[in-house]
Amino acid sequence: MIKLEALTSDEKIWKRKLAHYLLGNYYYNITNTGYFRGTLSGGSNCCDYAYFLGYYNEHTVAADLIEAREGYNLFDIGNHAQTFHGLQQNARKHYEKVIEYSTDKELNARCLYMMAKCELNALYNSDGELAHYYDGGMPEGMEAYKDSFRRLRAGYQDTRFYDLIIEECSFFRYYCSL
Numbered sequence: 001m002i003k004l005e006a007l008t009s010d011e012k013i014w015k016r017k018l019a020h021y022l023l024g025n026y027y028y029n030i031t032n033t034g035y036f037r038g039t040l041s042g043g044s045n046c047c048d049y050a051y052f053l054g055y056y057n058e059h060t061v062a063a064d065l066i067e068a069r070e071g072y073n074l075f076d077i078g079n080h081a082q083t084f085h086g087l088q089q090n091a092r093k094h095y096e097k098v099i100e101y102s103t104d105k106e107l108n109a110r111c112l113y114m115m116a117k118c119e120l121n122a123l124y125n126s127d128g129e130l131a132h133y134y135d136g137g138m139p140e141g142m143e144a145y146k147d148s149f150r151r152l153r154a155g156y157q158d159t160r161f162y163d164l165i166i167e168e169c170s171f172f173r174y175y176c177s178l
Contacts, residue, residue, distance in 0.1 A: 001026070010096070017101045024094030028114060031087045033140045088118040088125075109156040113165055116148035116172070132165070149175045 004026075007019035029035045095111040095118070102108055153176055156162045166173050 013101050017098050017107075018115070020094040020101070022096040024091045024098065024111070024114060025096065027087050027091035028118060028121075031091065031118075031121050033124055034087075035157075067176050088121040092118040105156060106161050107166075109152060109159045109161040112148045112163070113157065113169075114153040115173075116146075117154065119146065119148055120171075147176065 001023075003092045004023050008023070010019070014136045034060055064101045092115050096139045099108045102111075149172060152162065152165075152172070166176060
């Protein structure tokens with residue numbers, strides 16, 4: 001982390017871009033909607049098992065759940081005392097820096113999509129009611145959570161990443177159909 005932070009002010013632009021991209025990925029991955037938490041869920045004839053718990057009898061703070069390797073469900077994330085939503089702001093800041101330094105439209109499109117995921121993380125953490133009904137649309141009060149989707153749609157339709165993400169991401173596909 002220290003070396004990456006130092007590279008963000010390197011005189012070579014490609015090193016700055018790489019450092020900001022890796023830091024953005026790191027900060028996103030450790031958010032409560034990032035990839036740091038593994039998922040194990042399923043069922044069988046005899047029993048159900050899950051990494052994400054439905055009931056929290058022993059812990060009420062998200063950090064305790066993570067430390068105990070019990071995970072948590074996004075459905076009731078607003079009920080936890082700590083949600084670590086500030087990490088998405090760090091990730092977004094680094095992705096913005098990549099776009100600032102980059103002329104590569106594919107990389108910029110990828111960064112905008114990751115910024116949209118940061119916005120979704122902020123949505124989940126800001127208001128439990130909005131998070132429960134999020135469907136990719138634009139109901140009143142959600143415009144601030146769609147800025148990166150808007151930018152991706154407006155300026156990057158000619159990229160391969162755009163074609164890939166509109167096929168793979170139902171939120172983005174729905175947003176583009178409005």
